[in-house]
Amino acid sequence: MTKRAYKFRFYPTPEQEQLLARTFGCVRFVYNAVLRYRTDAFYEHREKIGYTAANARLSAMKKAEDTAFLNEVSSVPLQQCLRHQQTAFKHFFEGRARYPRFKSKRHRQSAEFTRSAFKYRDGRLFLAKCKEPLAIRWSRPLPSEPTTVTVSRDSAGRYFVACLCEFTPETLPVIPKMVGIDLGLKDLFVTSDGHRIGNPRHTAKYATRLAKAQRRLSKKELGSKNRAKARQKVARLHAKIADCRLDRLHKLSRQIVNENQVICVESLKVKNMLRNRSLARSISDAGWGEFVRQLEYKAAWAGRQVSAIDPWYPSSKRCSDCGYTExxxxxxxxxxxxxxxxxxxxxxxxxxxxxKAAGLAVLALGENVSGMEPASVSDSR
Structure with a gap:
C-alpha cells in the first residue's frame, strides 16, 4: 500500500469561508509566534526549543486572555503546524533547507486536519466545527477513507482540499522500450528516438496580459480595496500559467512512463542554473525539476525505472558514434x-x-558515468 494525495476544488459557504479564514489566521499566527519564540530563545539564551516545549507554548497561548481567540478554531491544525515547523527545523539542521521563514497572509494559506478533526461519510467531508459538508467537486472517487485532509486557499482565492489516502498502485506490463531524454528550452525535451516536444512557453503567452495587470496594480493606493482586487487579478493570471504548465507536464510524464520501461534523464542542478539571469525565467517556465520529479514517482508506481546520470556528463559534446568529445x-x-x-x-x-547510453550503463554498473572531472567541464553542455 502506498499513500497518495487526491486534490479537489471546493466552494465553501459564507459560514465555512469565515471559519476557514479564522483557521488560516490562527495557524499562521501560531506558526509565526512560536518561530519567533524559538529564534529569540536561541539568540538571547542559547536555548534550543523542541517540539514538546513549542507545544507547551501553544497551550499557554490558548490560556492567555489576549490570544484566547485560538480556542475558536480546531486545535488539530494548530498542533499540525508546529509539527511541520519541527520538520522544517530538522531539514535546516541537516543542511537540506534554509532557516524556516515567517508565513505571510498574502500567499497560500493551509490547514491540516487529522482523523480526529474531520469525518468522511458517504462521499461527504465534514470538518471540525463545521455543520455542513464541503461542496467538493469530486473529479474521481477516493480509493479509501482519507487519513489526513489539508484545506488550502491560493493567492487567487480558490479553495482546495487534498485527501491523503492509501492506494495500491497498478504495475504496468514490462515492455522492451527504453528512452533517453534531453531537456531544453527551444524544445521542452528531445528523446533519443528523435521526437521533439515543443516548449509552449506559458509565461510568454500571458506576458502582455500579466504586464498590464501589474501596471494597474502598481497605480492603486496602498491598503485600498481596489488594490486588493487588482492584486487578485494578477494572482489569477499567475495561477492560470501554473495550471497550464502543470497540466502539460502531467500529461507528458504519464505518456513517457506508459510507453517506456527505462527512462534515462540528466541530474540537473536547476537551482544553480537559475543564477543565469538571461535564462532564469525560461528555465523556471519550462519546469524541468517538476517534470523529472513526476517521472520518478509515476515510474515507481508503474514498476518502471528512471536512471539519472551524472550532471557533469558531456552529453552534447560527445559523439554518439565514436565517443569523441569536443x-x-x-x-x-x-x-x-x-x-x-x-x-x-x-x-x-x-x-x-x-x-540513454549513460543511463543504461548506470543501471548495469550501479554507478554514475562521467566523461570528465567537474573542474574541467566547460559551461556549455
Missing amino acids: DALPLNIRAWTCPACAAEHDRDVNAAINI
Missing part, C-alpha cells in the same frame, strides 16, 4: 560534425542518445 560547444551551435568519424549530429538528439 572541447567546447556553444549553445548557439545546434548541429555539428564529429572531426574524428565525420558523423553529423543534431545537438539535442545526439545528447539524448548519449544520455
Whole structure:
C-alpha cells in the first residue's frame, strides 16, 4: 500500500469561508509566534526549543486572555503546524533547507486536519466545527477513507482540499522500450528516438496580459480595496500559467512512463542554473525539476525505472558514434560534425542518445558515468 494525495476544488459557504479564514489566521499566527519564540530563545539564551516545549507554548497561548481567540478554531491544525515547523527545523539542521521563514497572509494559506478533526461519510467531508459538508467537486472517487485532509486557499482565492489516502498502485506490463531524454528550452525535451516536444512557453503567452495587470496594480493606493482586487487579478493570471504548465507536464510524464520501461534523464542542478539571469525565467517556465520529479514517482508506481546520470556528463559534446568529445560547444551551435568519424549530429538528439547510453550503463554498473572531472567541464553542455 502506498499513500497518495487526491486534490479537489471546493466552494465553501459564507459560514465555512469565515471559519476557514479564522483557521488560516490562527495557524499562521501560531506558526509565526512560536518561530519567533524559538529564534529569540536561541539568540538571547542559547536555548534550543523542541517540539514538546513549542507545544507547551501553544497551550499557554490558548490560556492567555489576549490570544484566547485560538480556542475558536480546531486545535488539530494548530498542533499540525508546529509539527511541520519541527520538520522544517530538522531539514535546516541537516543542511537540506534554509532557516524556516515567517508565513505571510498574502500567499497560500493551509490547514491540516487529522482523523480526529474531520469525518468522511458517504462521499461527504465534514470538518471540525463545521455543520455542513464541503461542496467538493469530486473529479474521481477516493480509493479509501482519507487519513489526513489539508484545506488550502491560493493567492487567487480558490479553495482546495487534498485527501491523503492509501492506494495500491497498478504495475504496468514490462515492455522492451527504453528512452533517453534531453531537456531544453527551444524544445521542452528531445528523446533519443528523435521526437521533439515543443516548449509552449506559458509565461510568454500571458506576458502582455500579466504586464498590464501589474501596471494597474502598481497605480492603486496602498491598503485600498481596489488594490486588493487588482492584486487578485494578477494572482489569477499567475495561477492560470501554473495550471497550464502543470497540466502539460502531467500529461507528458504519464505518456513517457506508459510507453517506456527505462527512462534515462540528466541530474540537473536547476537551482544553480537559475543564477543565469538571461535564462532564469525560461528555465523556471519550462519546469524541468517538476517534470523529472513526476517521472520518478509515476515510474515507481508503474514498476518502471528512471536512471539519472551524472550532471557533469558531456552529453552534447560527445559523439554518439565514436565517443569523441569536443572541447567546447556553444549553445548557439545546434548541429555539428564529429572531426574524428565525420558523423553529423543534431545537438539535442545526439545528447539524448548519449544520455540513454549513460543511463543504461548506470543501471548495469550501479554507478554514475562521467566523461570528465567537474573542474574541467566547460559551461556549455
